[in-house]
Amino acid sequence: MKVVILKNAAEVAAYGAQIFKKQLNKKADSVLGLATGSTPVALYNELIALANKGELSFKHSKSFNLDEYLGLDGDHPQSYRFFMNEKLFDHVDIDKANTQVPPGNAADPVAACEEYEQAISAAGGIDIQLLGIGRNGHIGFNEPSSSLASRTRVKTLTKATIDDNARFFAEGEYQPHLSITMGIGTILESKKVVLLATGSAKAEAIKATVEGPLTAACPASALQLHKDAVLIIDEDAASALSDPEFFKHIERENQQLEKKLGQ
Numbered sequence: 001m002k003v004v005i006l007k008n009a010a011e012v013a014a015y016g017a018q019i020f021k022k023q024l025n026k027k028a029d030s031v032l033g034l035a036t037g038s039t040p041v042a043l044y045n046e047l048i049a050l051a052n053k054g055e056l057s058f059k060h061s062k063s064f065n066l067d068e069y070l071g072l073d074g075d076h077p078q079s080y081r082f083f084m085n086e087k088l089f090d091h092v093d094i095d096k097a098n099t100q101v102p103p104g105n106a107a108d109p110v111a112a113c114e115e116y117e118q119a120i121s122a123a124g125g126i127d128i129q130l131l132g133i134g135r136n137g138h139i140g141f142n143e144p145s146s147s148l149a150s151r152t153r154v155k156t157l158t159k160a161t162i163d164d165n166a167r168f169f170a171e172g173e174y175q176p177h178l179s180i181t182m183g184i185g186t187i188l189e190s191k192k193v194v195l196l197a198t199g200s201a202k203a204e205a206i207k208a209t210v211e212g213p214l215t216a217a218c219p220a221s222a223l224q225l226h227k228d229a230v231l232i233i234d235e236d237a238a239s240a241l242s243d244p245e246f247f248k249h250i251e252r253e254n255q256q257l258e259k260k261l262g263q
C-alpha cells in the first residue's frame, strides 16, 4: 500500500482532494464511495472550493456512502445522510438522486443491505472509495472481528466506537448502537481506496494497518490486500510507524518520476 505522510491535516485534505479531482476529470461519471466522521470534512471543503472554481464537477457522478446508523431517518441531524447533505451534497452540483447512503430507517434492514450491494454492482462498482479509520482500526463500521470477506450488513458497534462518537450526540440524546455498513469485502472491491488519518489518536491504528499482521482484529489491515490503496496521513498519525522516513523517501521519488513523465 502507498503511504503518504504530510505535515498536517490541511495538507492531507488538499492532497486527497487532488486525487478526487483527477478521478472526476478522468471519468466524469465516476462512482464515488464516500465516508463520514470528522476527518473527511476538510477534504469535502476542498472539493467544494475546487467545484466553485470550476476545476471539477460532480454532475455525472454517483455516490455510495459507507455506512449509516440503524434507527435514524435521513433527516435526523445525527444521521450520515444528513451529514453528507450538509457537508458536501448541498454545496456541489451532484444530483441527489444519484447519491446513496444505506437506509437507516429500512423496514427490513437485511433486505436493504442486499439491495445496497446490488445497487453498487448495477452502477458498475465503486471507482474510488474514501475511508477514515477508527482508533480501533475500524473502516466504515466494520469493527474488529469483522470478516475480511464481509458484505454490506447490520453491524453492532463496539463500546469504544460508541464512546468515540458520543461527542456528536447531545446529552441524553438517543445514540444508536447498530449500523448498516458496507463490508470489508465490499470495500476491497472498489477500484481505488483513499484512507485519510490525522492526529496522534490514530497512530496505533495506522501502525497496525500498515505493518500488519493482516487480521480481523484491525479491519483496516485488509487494505494490505488491495492493489491500489493509498493512506494519506499527517505526521501525528504516522508517529508510531517503524520507519516513516522510508515512506517519505518513496513519495519524493514518486514526485520526481511524475514530474519527469509530465503527469
Ligand code: GLP
Pocket (backbone or CB within 6 Å): 035, 036, 037, 038, 039, 040, 066, 067, 131, 132, 133, 134, 135, 138, 139, 140, 141, 161, 165
Ligand atoms: C465513524 C465512521 C467511520 C470513521 C470513524 C472515524 O465511526 N463510521 O467511517 O472513519 O468514525 O471518525 P473520525 O474521522 O471522526 O475520527
